[in-house]
Amino acid sequence: xxxDMFTTDDLRHLEAVGISPHDVLNQLAIxxxxxxxxxxxxxxxxxxxxxxxxxxxxxxxxxxxxxxAQEGRMIKFVPASxxxxxxxxxxxxxxxxxDFNTSREASDFIRHLHQYAFYDDLADTIAQNNLDIHDxxxxxxxxxxLEYILTPRGLNYASLPKALLKFHAYQDRTRTSLxxxxxxxxxxxKDADNICRMHLTxxxxxxxxxxxxxxxxxxxxxxxxxxxxxxxxxxxxxATDTIATDMDNMxxxxxxxxxxxxxxxxxxxxxxxxxxxNDIIFLKNIDNVTPDRLKPDTVLYKKILGGxxxxxxxxxxxxxxxxxxxxxxxxxxxxxxxxxxxxxxISPPAGFETLPPDRQKDVLIEKLDRxxxxxxxxxxxxxxxxxxxxxxKDGVLTLQIIEQAQVDLNVEEQHRIWNxxxxxxxxxxxxxIRNLKGRKYDLDRFVDYDTYFISRKSLEGRDLKAxxxxxxxxxxxxxxxxxxxxxxxxxxNPVKTVSDLLRPEHLSVQKM
Numbered sequence: 105x106x107x108d109m110f111t112t113d114d115l116r117h118l119e120a121v122g123i124s125p126h127d128v129l130n131q132l133a134i135x136x137x138x139x140x141x142x143x144x145x146x147x148x149x150x151x152x153x154x155x156x157x158x159x160x161x162x163x164x165x166x167x168x169x170x171x172x173a174q175e176g177r178m179i180k181f182v183p184a185s186x187x188x189x190x191x192x193x194x195x196x197x198x199x200x201x202x203d204f205n206t207s208r209e210a211s212d213f214i215r216h217l218h219q220y221a222f223y224d225d226l227a228d229t230i231a232q233n234n235l236d237i238h239d240x241x242x243x244x245x246x247x248x249x250l251e252y253i254l255t256p257r258g259l260n261y262a263s264l265p266k267a268l269l270k271f272h273a274y275q276d277r278t279r280t281s282l283x284x285x286x287x288x289x290x291x292x293x294k295d296a297d298n299i300c301r302m303h304l305t306x307x308x309x310x311x312x313x314x315x316x317x318x319x320x321x322x323x324x325x326x327x328x329x330x331x332x333x334x335x336x337x338x339x340x341x342x343a344t345d346t347i348a349t350d351m352d353n354m355x356x357x358x359x360x361x362x363x364x365x366x367x368x369x370x371x372x373x374x375x376x377x378x379x380x381x382n383d384i385i386f387l388k389n390i391d392n393v394t395p396d397r398l399k400p401d402t403v404l405y406k407k408i409l410g411g412x413x414x415x416x417x418x419x420x421x422x423x424x425x426x427x428x429x430x431x432x433x434x435x436x437x438x439x440x441x442x443x444x445x446x447x448x449x450i451s452p453p454a455g456f457e458t459l460p461p462d463r464q465k466d467v468l469i470e471k472l473d474r475x476x477x478x479x480x481x482x483x484x485x486x487x488x489x490x491x492x493x494x495x496x497k498d499g500v501l502t503l504q505i506i507e508q509a510q511v512d513l514n515v516e517e518q519h520r521i522w523n524x525x526x527x528x529x530x531x532x533x534x535x536x537i538r539n540l541k542g543r544k545y546d547l548d549r550f551v552d553y554d555t556y557f558i559s560r561k562s563l564e565g566r567d568l569k570a571x572x573x574x575x576x577x578x579x580x581x582x583x584x585x586x587x588x589x590x591x592x593x594x595x596x597n598p599v600k601t602v603s604d605l606l607r608p609e610h611l612s613v614q615k616m
Contacts, residue, residue, distance in 0.1 A: 109132075109355070110125060117362070117363065121343055121365075122341070122342065123343055128347050131347050131571055132347060134558075135569055140554065141510060141511055141512040142495050142504070142511060142555070143518075144493050144518055144521040145494040145495060145496045145521070146493070146521060147491065147492070147521060147527075148491075148492035148503060148588055150590055152494075154492060154527060155587060155588065156590045157412070157590070162408060165411030166407040168414045168415050169292070169406075169407040169414060170407065170411075172384060172410065172411075173293055173294065175295065176295035176301075177383050178292075178295075178382060178384045178386065178410065179303060179381075179382035179385055180285065180288075180289040180302045180303070180385075180386045181305075181380060182267075182302065182303070182387075182388060182389070183305050184266065184267040184282070184304045184306050184314070185307040185310075186265065186307075187263065187264070187265055188262060188264050188265060188266045190600075191599065191601055194209075194602075195602060196262070198247070198250060199247055199254065201247075204246060205244045205245065205247055210246045214241055220605060221270040222259065222270040223273075224278070226259060230249075233252075237249065264310070265307065265310045266281055266599070267306065267310075268282065271393060271599065271610065272393075272610060274395075280317065281393050282304070282314070283321055285302070286333065287325065287399070288393065288394075288402060289302050289386075291399065291403045292403050297332075299331070299332050299333075299334055302333065303337070304390075305337075305340060307339065307340070308339045311337055315337060318335055322335070338376045338379070340376070341372065342365075344367075344368045344372035344375060346571040346572070347365055348561070348569060348571075349568065350566070350567070351568075353569070356569075358564060366571075369575065370575060371578070371580045373576050374547055374580045377537070378546075380537070383536060383537060383542070383544075384410065384413065385534070385535045386410070387531065387534070388532060389598065391600065393597065394594075394597045394610075398609060401594045402594075405480060405591045408589070408591075409589060409591070413478045413536050413587075417476055417536045423435070423443065423472055424469060424473055424540045425540060427469050427472075428540075435465075437464055441468075444472075448471075448585050449586075450585070453467065471585075474545070475535065475550060475581075475584045476536040476584060477533050477534070477535045477587070478533070479505065479529070479532065479577070479589065480530060480590075481527040481528070481589065481590055482530050482590070482593045482596050483527055483590070484526055484527055484528045489529050490505050490506050490508065491528040492504075492505060492527055492529065492588045493525070497554075502582070503586045504578070504582060505577050505578055506578065507575065508522065510555065527588075527590065529577065532595065532596070550581065550582070550583035550584055551580050552579040552580075552583060553579070555575070555578060555579025557571070557575075558570070558571055
């Protein structure tokens with residue numbers, strides 16, 4: 105079939121980027137059959153899928169975290185490949201509006217401009233062009249100022265990755281979001297030798313700029329914080345791109361006749377995550393950072409999540425060791441079942457009690473021997489994003505992070521369940537990816553391949569269908585052992601639009 109579908113040039117192109125014709129055919133089959141929505145059973149709530157950590161356990165969990173960190177087991181993984189262009193959607197509209205300079209929006213823009221951490225850089229850039237920012241403001245040339253922020257005429261912020269944008273201002277310097285991640289990581293992932301490990305995924309077009317920025321700031325923060333950074337970068341592999349189709353589900357070709365592939369979404373980063381050597385990985389988005397005055401909460405709950413993972417992992421390994429050793433007959437099956445129910449929200453399959461002992465042992469091993477993720481969940485206060493739900497599939501209930509696009513909200517019951525969510529997902533995860541023997545799990549084994557997402561896009565004036573891989577913290581981790589832990593809203597401070605930087609949480613030092 106591949107020989108009928110693809111030309112010789114197609115096959116050469118696929119080979120060059122590392123995509124097999126078989127994978128493309130499988131993707132085309134997904135377009136044809138469609139993607140079924142997930143079936144929500146009920147929202148996860150505190151006591152029913154979400155754990156609330158008692159204050160009395162905080163010290164024990166932070167000590168467990170610190171012990172594992174000292175051993176060099178931990179690394180911080182930051183998806184940072186997104187461009188900042190979407191942050192500036194409103195400002196781009198202003199730039200195109202001939203009447204902007206005399207609008208109310210212009211008054212708001214110029215009134216708050218000095219509060220942004222990049223203000224001094226902006227003023228310097230304008231000065232380099234023999235102009236003065238105060239003079240431009242006085243003459244209401246606000247669109248010119250916007251050009252100096254957004255375009256190559258000045259800071260070119262709209263084309264930079266979020267990692268390189270100035271987020272916060274302090275008395276002595278300003279910090280990019282990447283710098284805030286460096287400072288934060290030094291407080292909970294450094295080892296006994298003060299080595300602090302970080303990995304960032306960046307786009308191919310920005311990897312050089314990010315690497316240069318790291319080289320520029322590394323020594324300052326190493327001296328300031330008393331650490332040595334071990335920082336690695338990777339790009340989203342072209343081999344994870346997915347085929348686009350036309351409206352008839354046939355491969356989409358551009359005007360030159362070349363097959364069109366599109367990035368597979370953040371689920372493609374599972375390959376990057378799999379390549380990490382450390383066995384405990386903290387995962388957090390590049391735009392979710394706080395200034396120093398708010399970091400204590402973030403650091404505390406990172407340690408609580410890390411300690412909770414380590415404690416769970418230790419108990420899982422003890423049970424697995426007992427089940428796989430010669431004295432497995434002495435293991436109390438009832439104890440393991442209680443652990444699965446209480447700590448991992450996993451119930452044994454129907455008919456488990458009637459199985460022979462050896463088969464029961466195999467079932468328990470299969471349930472326990474998986475990567476583990478402990479996910480922070482914050483109370484739903486209207487922020488966008490997915491949330492924690494009990495999901496039913498093939499008669500089995502599991503804990504899942506679900507995005508709205510995965511749910512058929514036209515079904516009244518599903519709409520009601522979705523709206524009943526009490527918590528949402530801030531993308532605050534700690535992952536354990538090694539097994540009892542210290543070997544990395546094959547993470548591809550634990551993906552729910554029924555959770556692809558099909559969207560409608562356009563290219564060259566023609567409609568196309570795009571396919572996103574199962575999301576990194578959605579379908580890509582669907583078959584991991586999962587725990588949801590309530591964390592305070594103070595640990596979640598994302599910057600989705602440039603105006604978010606004016607929230608009180610992000611104003612470290614008020615500029616006058």
